[in-house]
Amino acid sequence: MMNASRSIGLFFVIGLVALTAITAFSQEDPASVMTMLGPRAEGLIIARCSVCHSADLITQQRLSGTRWETTIEKMKHWGAEISGQEADLLIRYLSARYHPDAPLNLPPLDHEMRKAEPFKDEPEAQGPARGVVLRGAGVFELNCQGCHGAGAMGGMGPKLAKNPILKHDELFRETVLYGRGPMPAWGSVLSEQDIADVHEWLLTR
């Protein structure tokens, strides 16, 4: 009897703690989560998710936090380059904005037409950045190869080796920073130095 009531009491305490934790978590005000995390999360969606699919596939979902979590796990498993910290942020943001009771017609992210907010603390560049070929090869492999193919020989995206755009530094930079058509904006992921490095490396291809 004693043992039974003691364990009931223990369960009660555990339950209370869990309940408090859940309540605290769910009291995270969705509006402030969206304002606070929005720019970075939207940048991440463009940089990490829209390599494979446009963001409209994400914004039409209305899912619980658990469902968002499993979805992001699945995408990581399928090659999405999302760090643990980025995944946490995305889950918080997506659960706040695209939960099961959210209205169906939320304003679109409109990501493909505008630049994502930068979230890297980069010092302001002094004049145009000078590219480093070797570094550019690495940056390309990590970020661009998925679409533009190994050796920049083309894939889902066009071949960049010997591409005429390489002769236009500013056009190249803008295209990478802000995206163009189906290509997502990379301003939230790549620094000016990264872009200059990739450019320099591409010129050797």
Add this chain to the structure above:
Amino acid sequence: MKDSSEGAIVSRRQWLKTFLGLGAGLLVVHRGGLLAGSVDLDTARDEASQLIVRVSRPFDAETPVREFTSFLTPNHLFFVRSHFGPPSPETIGESQWTLRVGGAVERPKVFTMRSLRQFEPVTITAVLQCSGNGRAYHRPRVPGVQWERGAVGNAQWTGVRLRDVLQAAGIRAEARHVMFQGADRPVVNAVPLFARSIPLQKALHPDTLLAYEMNGHPLPLLHGAPLRAITPGWMAESCIKWLTHIEAREDEASGYFMQTAYRVPVKSAHTNTAVTGNETAPVEVMPIKSLIASPENGQSLEAGPVTIQGVAWAGETSIAKVEVSIDEGKTWRPTHLVGDDRLYAWRQWRFLWQATVQGTFTILCRATDERGDVQPAASSWNPSGFLWNGWDRVTVQVHP
């Protein structure tokens, strides 16, 4: 049923405007764009603007249901769905295409389109439907493309019998399944290929085709040019597009898209309830379903006679009747089945409604097939949101 359609069309136009505004030689992704397969950009724009875009890349779009007043769904209005978008347009020429047939066969073969066309040509009219059509209506909500009513269409498919092709290669005794693989590829290598298999019995059925024409025209790129499988009466994920490989096997295809995706919990045939446990089966035959093509949801009608019309289909059997209800399913009235009655195609139906009273009315429809299966008020929930076939519903206003 009312929601996102308009917004999607508008944003698609904006997207296209941006897309079309690009100069030559810039960073243009040419795969997955709807440019592909169309003769020129203006045509592509006009045609695509009539579809409801669900995902802009890879391109997934559904047909506005009002188009289903026509028996055949025109190619440019036919719903589009693929996991990775089409292969690049320059790779799909008939002269360069090959189909490899291997696995558990006596004589592995490589067919060209020309050699395939030596087999007897067959034309079949069949409904193709995405398994996720109607996913948006499942509750609780399910992740995936939020298809509403139009990820379905009825077209004439011309090609050769898969049976003839398999027999030319000689099926070995141990073969039980036939796997299809297309030329479409994911952006990232970690994503599994879209490979699916069907049981040998379906593969050897004389109506299962390798099709190269759709509604009398060469297959458009977005619909699998130059060659796709057609498994009449079955959900469309078996109808592999851009088909390059066929493999006879002892077991089902391995991999995500056969072993994890496109499966539903196994149900008892009698009670239609999911049995306990995790047993699942691949999605195969289409359940009975009907749609109201006219009037449209939200339409204003003048009081008087109104023709309610639509379509109904039932996988591998025929439609016996379609009924409509104007009182939330309390009473049902029979409609007239009209037009051709062809196995695998949809059946058109009409009902003359005397809309004499003004007000807001919800019209429901439900179909019954030859075996007695009746379209349910709502489909049973499943984790992937497949096979929605609940009563179709449109709400209209009747004015004096």
